[in-house]
Amino acid sequence: MSDALEQVRASSPWADMFEFRLDLIRRPELAVLMLLTRRPVIVTCRPTWEGGAYDGAERDRLALLARASLLGADFVDLELRAGRQALAGFLGRRQESGVILSYHARRGERPSPDAVYRRMRSTGADVLKFAFHAGDAWENRIAFDFLRRARSDGRRAVAIAMGEAGEPSRILYRVFGGWATYAAAESGPPAAPGQIPARELAELYRAPRLTPATGVFGVIGNPVRQSKGIRVHNPLFARAGRNAVYCRFPVTDLGRFFSRMAPLLKGFSVTHPHKVAVARLLDGTDPVARAIGAVNTVVRRGTKLLGTNTDAPAALDAIERVAAVRGMTVLIAGTGGAARAIAFEARRRGARVIVTGRNAARGRALAREFAVAFVPRGAWSGIAADILVNATPVGMAPRTHASPFPRAMLRGKIVFDAVYNPPVTRLLADAAASGARVVSGTEMYVNQAARQFALYARTRPATRLMKRLLDQSMETS
Secondary structure: OHHHHHHHHHHOOOOOOEEEEHHHOOOOOHHHHOOOOOOOEEEEOOEHHHOOOEOOOHHHHHHHHHHHHHOOOOEEEEEHHHOHHHHHHHHOOOOOOEEEEEEEOOOOOOOOHHHHHHHHHOOOOOEEEEEEEOOOHHHHHHHHHHHHHHHHOOOEEEEEEEOHHHHHHHHOOOOOOOOOOOOEOOOOOOOOOOOOEHHHHHHHOOHHHOOOOOEEEEEEEOOOOOOOOHHHHHHHHHHOOOOEEEEEEEOOOHHHHHHHOHHHOOEEEEOOOOOOHHHHHOOEEOHHHHHHOOOOEEEEEOOEEEEEOOHHHHHHHHHOOOOOOOOOEEEEEOOOHHHHHHHHHHHHOOOEEEEEEOOHHHHHHHHHHHOOEEEEOOOOOOOOOOEEEEOOOOOOOOOOOOOOOOHHHOOOOEEEEOOOOOOOOHHHHHHHHOOOEEEOHHHHHHHHHHHHHHHHHOOOOOHHHHHHHHHHHHHHO
16 A cells, blocks of 8 residues: 555656555455545456456455445456456446456467457447557557557557567557556556656656557567667657657567558667568669668668668767778677678778678678688787777677677787777777776667758757757766
8 A cells, every 4th residue: 555655646646547456455445545636546356367466356356346436446357257247236336436347468469459459349348458468569569459440439548568669559549549558657557567666657658659650660589678769769759859759679570560550650770680681572672782681770761661881980980080091990790780781881991991790601792792801700819900800799688798809919009899888888998097098888779870860850850959868868877
C-alpha cells in the first residue's frame, strides 16, 4: 500500500489514469486506493492462470473486483478466459464501472489479430485489450493490425506487444488508433515486461500527442538497447516542429521486418548486424552505398525505400579533425558494415588501408573488393600503421571491458573507436594512457546522425545541439 501511494505521487504529473494491480498489492485497502487520485482508476486482479500473482479462489477474486467497482473504480479489467458468466456480471453493473476485457496470449503464441478481435468484439465490453509477448520487432504489426481493426469498427482498444521487442507498440498506440497504453510508474518496478516509464513516454516520445499522421522512424539492429538515437532524434523532431517519432526496433528476422513493419515507417537507421544484408531488400541505394556495399540509413521517398551510407564521411571527418589520412596507413579491425564504410572512404581519401578480423574469408573478400590489404587477426607484427580503427562491437556497453587491440600497439598512433557507448571505451582509455591521439566514436555518431536527420526531416540540425543531446543521454544511461 505504501508503494502504491508513492507511485501515484511520483507519476501524477504524467499519468492520465491509474491501474491498481490488486494481485500485486499485499492486503489492498480498496477504500484508500480509490481516494489516492482524482484521475480515473482501473482495477485489475490478475490470476496466476493469466500470468498474474493472485492464487486464491476465483469467487473471492471476482468479489474483490466487484467491491472495488462499488467503491468507485472507473473500469474493471476482466480476462476473456474468466468466462461469459463472470463477464455478464460486470457488464450488468456498468452504472458503476466500465469493463476492459483482456486477452493475454501465452508466451510463444501468435494468434491472428483478426480472430482475437472478432472473439472479443462479440462480448460487448467497453474496451478490448490484447496483450502478447513479442520476440522480434516485426511482431508489433500484430498489435497495430488489432488496433486498426478496432478503429475501423469504432471500438476502443489497447494492444500491447510485451517485452523489449514490443516497445514500439507502447509508444505508437495513438498512431494506429489505440485508446490507451500502459506505462511504468516513476518509482518501483514495472508491472509488466517492457513497460516504459510514464515520464519518458510523455516527454521523450510525446506518445499521447502522436496521431495517425505521425511519421514513424527508428533504428533497426540486434541489439539496439544501447542505441542513443531515441534521445537525439526525438528531441530534434520536437525542436523542429515535426510530427514524427523515433523508436528502437530489435530485429532478428530482417525479411519479416521488411514485409510486416517497414511499410509503416518513413525511414530508419541501420546498425549491427544488418548494414550489409539490408541493401538487398531495398528498392534502391545511392552510388556511395552501392560502392560500399553497406547501408546505415533508409528513407522513404513515395512508395520506395532507398538506402544511403552516412557512416563513411562521418568517420573520416572525425579522424581528419586530428590529421589528414592521405598517405597514412590505416589498420581497420572489423569486416562488417562499419568497416566497409570506413575502408572505402579512407582509401578514397588517399590512405593505405589494411583490414583485419576474425572472419578471414570475409576479410579477404572485403580486401579484394576494395583493393586493400588483409591480415588475419593478431598477425600484426611488422605493420607500421599510423591509424588504428575499431569498427567492431568490441567494447560496446554492456561488455565494456574488452579492446580489439593490445595496449602495446597503441603508442604514437591515432586511435579511433567507432563505438560511442560508452564514449570512452577500454581501447580509447588504453590509447590515451599510452600517449596516443584518440578520436571518440561520439564524433562519428554526431556527424552521421546529423546527416540522417537532414534526410528524415529535410532540415540540418546544429552539430553542437546534437553533441549536447548525446552527452545528456550518456548521463542518464
